Amino acid sequence: xxxxxxxxxxxxxxELVGFFGIKESIPNETVLRxxxxxxxxxxxxxxxxxxxxxxxINLTISNEFESRDxxxxxxxxxATAGITAQVSIPSQLPFYGTSALQGFxxxxxxxxxxxxxxxxxxxxxxxxxxxxxxxxxxxxEKNNEIYTDLAAMILGFSEVINIGRKVVETENYGTFSQTSxxxxxxxxxxxxxxxxxxxxKILQDRTTSWNDLKGKTLKKLATYEKQLHxxxxxxxxxxxxxxxxxxxxxxxxxxxxVPKVVEVHDPNYIERFASVLRxxxxxxxxxxxxxxxxxxxxxxxxxxxxxxLRMFCENLxxxxxxxxxxxxxxxxxxxxxxxxxxxxxxxxxxxxVRPIG
Numbered sequence: 001x002x003x004x005x006x007x008x009x010x011x012x013x014x015e016l017v018g019f020f021g022i023k024e025s026i027p028n029e030t031v032l033r034x035x036x037x038x039x040x041x042x043x044x045x046x047x048x049x050x051x052x053x054x055x056x057i058n059l060t061i062s063n064e065f066e067s068r069d070x071x072x073x074x075x076x077x078x079a080t081a082g083i084t085a086q087v088s089i090p091s092q093l094p095f096y097g098t099s100a101l102q103g104f105x106x107x108x109x110x111x112x113x114x115x116x117x118x119x120x121x122x123x124x125x126x127x128x129x130x131x132x133x134x135x136x137x138x139x140x141e142k143n144n145e146i147y148t149d150l151a152a153m154i155l156g157f158s159e160v161i162n163i164g165r166k167v168v169e170t171e172n173y174g175t176f177s178q179t180s181x182x183x184x185x186x187x188x189x190x191x192x193x194x195x196x197x198x199x200x201k202i203l204q205d206r207t208t209s210w211n212d213l214k215g216k217t218l219k220k221l222a223t224y225e226k227q228l229h230x231x232x233x234x235x236x237x238x239x240x241x242x243x244x245x246x247x248x249x250x251x252x253x254x255x256x257x258v259p260k261v262v263e264v265h266d267p268n269y270i271e272r273f274a275s276v277l278r279x280x281x282x283x284x285x286x287x288x289x290x291x292x293x294x295x296x297x298x299x300x301x302x303x304x305x306x307x308x309l310r311m312f313c314e315n316l317x318x319x320x321x322x323x324x325x326x327x328x329x330x331x332x333x334x335x336x337x338x339x340x341x342x343x344x345x346x347x348x349x350x351x352x353v354r355p356i357g
Contacts, residue, residue, distance in 0.1 A: 006194050009187075012141075012150050013198050019139070021302030022203050023156035026050045028119070031160070035118045044108055047125050050156050051133050053290060054102045060109045084111045086120070087128040089135050096136040106132060119164030124184055126157040145186040153199055156299070161185065162196060206301035213309050214295065221291065222317040227320060228280050231327045234334055235273050237350075238264070241337040244345065253340050260336045276326050283319060287312075 015285035029052075034042040041059045048055055088107040094100035108128075112120070130152040141147040153161060167182045187195060245251065253261055263269060265293055295309050 004187075004191065006191070009146070009191060009195050012028075012147055012199060013154065013195065013202070016147065016151055016154055017202055018303070019137075020151065020155060021300055022154045022199070022206055023050070023301070024203065024207070024299040025159040026156040028160055031122050032118050035121065037114060038115075039117070040110065043122070044125055044129075046078065047122060047157075048106075048129050050098075051126070051129055051152075052155075053129060053133055053136070054104075055106045055132070056103045058105050058107050058140075061110055061174075062105070064111050081224055085109070085124045085128050087132060089132055093132070093136055095138070096133070101136060117164065117167050119160050120167050120184060121164070122162035123157065123161040124153075126152040126161065127185065129153070149186050150195060150199075153195060154202075158196055158199055162192075165192065203301070206306070209308070210298060210306060212308070213313060215293065217291065217309065217313045218314060220320060221288065224284060224287070224320045224323065225326060226314060227323045228277075228284055231280070231323060231330065232277060234327065234330045235270075235277055238334050238337065239270065240275070241334070241341065242270070245337070247305070247338065248323065251340060255341060257336050260333060261340070264333065266336065273326075273330055276323075279321055280319070287316060287319070 031043050031046050034040070034046065040061075041057050044059065048057065086109045088109075090106075094104055108125075115121070121354045127148055130148045131142065133155075134148060134151060139147075149161075165183060165185045167184075183189075183354065245264075246263065290312070295312065298305070
């Protein structure tokens with residue numbers, strides 16, 4: 001790894017984050033609990049799922065491996081590094097995102113005392129399944145072990161890899177003991193620490209940007225709901241004033257207010273405002289549902305998702321602005337009709353309006 005410097009690692013991280021985005025770390029118990037309960041296949045499937053691979057795992061427990069590329073083996077092909085995992089990537093692997101990948105069988109072979117070192121096993125499997133992910137995307141670095149290590153880290157396995165990449169064991173021999181350390185992965189300790197810190201910084205920046213924009217969006221949603229409530233209240237008040245006018249057609253009305261009184265009795269007048277109300281009530285339900293489905297919860301931050309949330313917020317801003325304009329028109333008409341009534345009559349209408357306020 002001498003030829004791999006920090007710039008190479010930094011450039012690789014930037015390229016992969018641009019390609020995949022970045023994920024928050026998977027909760028360790030999500031993958032460790034099945035392993036501790038002898039549900040190895042379920043553990044591997046959860047790793048694959050968090051990597052975005054909807055594949056089916058065909059698990060084999062074996063001490064014989066055809067390849068020696070993954071770990072140190074003895075002359076008989078048995079693993080000597082403690083934990084071994086091997087994932088077979090078929091040449092006909094479907095392209096990522098296609099329906100053919102759903103439930104596509106992937107052969108996984110494991111050996112060694114993996115349940116004793118559960119974090120290490122998860123770290124190894126995350127690396128091997130990241131190879132599958134890169135191959136399914138035809139990524140040009142799909143066989144690059146450094147890129148594969150980094151892909152697993154940016155897609156949510158940094159913490160568990162940090163814990164599991166080293167296995168320290170001590171054996172006692174009477175009066176003395178011997179400690180051995182096995183390191184898994186293709187980065188040196190310094191390189192791994194550099195990559196880990198870089199990925200944490202990117203994740204922090206992405207989550208900050210996301211949460212800031214999410215906060216603005218929530219405020220816009222609250223404003224939209226408030227403005228819709230106000231519009232509904234004003235329309236209710238307008239209807240009440242029109243009904244009171246009809247009950248007393250001989251009421252004295254200012255000369256300048258007569259055109260508006262005539263206008264509000266047009267059959268299409270109230271319907272226009274009612275239509276605005278219905279359309280915005282429908283829109284509010286749609287945007288609330290869309291926000292809840294796509295943006296309320298997130299652990300995967302991509303440029304595309306951030307742009308989508310930004311566009312959602314901008315469209316929401318436009319909806320609020322349009323509703324405010326309509327509400328101002330309604331407020332002006334209500335103000336004109338209010339002048340046609342005495343103080344006590346206006347107070348009576350206000351009391352009727354208040355329960356929906």
